[in-house]
Amino acid sequence: MKRIVLHVGMHKTGSTAIQASLAGYRDGVFEYAPLPPAVEADRQRAYNHSFLINTAFDRGHKRAGKLLKFGVAASDFDRVQAQCRDALEACLRASEAEVLILSAETITGFDPDSTRELGALLRQYASDIQVCAYVRDPFGYVKSATQEWIKWGYTGDHLHPLSYRNNFVHIEDVFGADCVSYRLYRREKLLNGDVVADFGSWIGLKKEPAHRLEANVTLSTDAVMCIYALNSHPMFSSGSGLLRNAWRELLDVHRRLFPGRFEIPARLVAREVDVWDLAWMEARLGQSLQLPPYSEKDMDCTGLRDWLGRTTPEMLTTIRGELTGRGANVPEDASLVELLFQLYLECIRSFSDLQLDYRKFSADRYLERYPDVRQAGLYPFGHYVLHGHDEGRDGS
Template identity: 85%
Template sequence: MKRIVLHVGMHKTGSTAIQTSLAGYRDGVFEYAPLPPVVKTERQHENNHSFLINTAFDQYNKRVGMLQRVGVVANDFDRVRLQCREALEACLRASEAEVLILSAEAITGFDPDSTRELGALLRQYASDIQVYAYVRDPFDYVKAITQEVIKLGHAGDHLHPLSYRDNFEHLEEVFGAECVSYRLYRREKLLNGDVIADFGSWIGLKKEPEHRLEANVTLSTDAVRCIYALNNYPMFSSGNGLLHNAWRELHGVFGQLFPGRFEIPARLVAREIDVWDLAWMEAHLGQSLQLPPYSEKDMDCTGLKDWLGRTTPEMLTTIRGELTGRGADVPEDASLVELLFQLYLECIRSFSDLQLDYRKFSADRYLERYPDVRQAGLYPFGHYVLHGHDEGRDGS
């Protein structure tokens, strides 16, 4: 292997489309690294190397939350981390390509020690490591990444912070500033307006990928409001793989019920931008970044919680209609968040092939049968999903 291409995003710059389209790519010179999914629930994301590389090299336990979300128990953390590292090394040893492509936007969130450890491993197999990063304008990035962290469970009142230097300075220190290339991610700036074709041309692929996929369609403001409301509601989802997939299915339902794009007031973004950080990135790009548009109508918005807490009667009617269409018994006096939670239970019901059916579950009988659940003060159906069903407890 003569060279490694390390594509590091940044986040929300078409990374999923690039990764999915390059899966299995070989042209006699380039090969897209075939890394296996170490955790079963990550099979659908195996073309994104972020999970594996992040789990293998993160030094400060950022991986813990990610592992818990996909159903890995605490006792298995170190074992899974070692498996991830071994899988990467096996791929590096086995590759016969001149250029191996790795794609992991999670690397931009690494601390310096993790980046150095990753760099040391990669240099055992290739002395030439070139890092490629797309960069978004501040407003577009903050809007996109804020939606993403809400999908991952964020329930606070702050926007996801933006720091170009934090994302890329450690990469320049480890791999050399001359080996880190930046390109502005704007549709009109991309080759034919297509990030897949643009990336292929940028790194020098000999042919177009055989299959192409545009992915990660944005959710609408109302769909994100539904997720945000549930993030603030008492939930049960502690590291259970089935619940992880049911939660993803729920996001898809929200996307279908509330089509459109996600928007946040420009005022909320503008006050978070560090002009010195912006200047640092502009100097590396060699061109100016766009500041967020601003209008007086933003003045009545006090914060993210205020903006996302604004719901409409139409939202309640739509969720109620979805539940009724599924044959669910919908309480007359249920609030929006209670209806959203019931829709989550419907997703669990369908994803488990009716094995975990809240409609047939009796909380009173469950607590009567199992006083240990009552004494622990646990939500009955949540206990049944997480523990009781596997333990053979009767939920009828």
């Protein structure tokens, strides 16, 4: 192997589309690293090397939350970490390509020691390491990253933070500033407006990827407002694959019910921008980054919670109509959050092929039959979904 191309994102710059499109790519010179999933449950997204590389170099298991979500016990972290590191090294050792491509946007969140360990391992197999990073304008990045936070449970009042320097200074220190290349992620700047084609041209691929995936489609402002409101409701969740898939279905339903794009006031984003940090990145790009001007509607917005709390009666009507269309019994006095939670239960119901049907579930009878659930103070249907059904408990 003569060279390694290390694509490190940054987040929200089409990384998933690049990774999924390059999965299995070989052209006689370049090869996209065929790494296994870090855990079997993540097989569908093994094209993203982030989880495996993150797990392999996670010092002190600081970012072990995803392992827990996939049902890996804390006592098994060291074993899984060793497996991930062995898998990466086996791939590096076995590759016969002149150029091996690794893509892991989580590297921008590594601490210096983890980055040094990764660099030391890669240099055992290639002396030439080219680090590639797309960089997004502050407004687009903060908006997109905040939406992603909310999609997966965020309920706070602050937008996703932004620090270009913190993302990349440790990477430059380890691999050398001359070996780290940056490119501006704006549609009009990308080759044919396509990040996959642009990345292939940037690193010199010999042919187009055989398939394409356009991932992480945005939700509208109304859809995000609904999800943000639901996040504040007491929920049940775990490493259950069924619940992850039911939540994804819920997001798809909101995308269908509330089409459009997500927007937040520019004033809120400006609070997250450090002008010196902006200048640091502009010097590397050789061009200016953009911040949008304020509008009149920005001026009375006090925070994220204020902005996303401005739900409308039309949202309640739309969700109620969706539930009615599914044949659900909708309480007359239900609030928006209660309707949203019922819609989540509908997604669980449909995704489980009616095996987990909240419509036929009796919370009172379940608690009467199983006093251990009552004593533990657990939400009855949540216990049934996560444990009771598999244990053969009667949920009727």
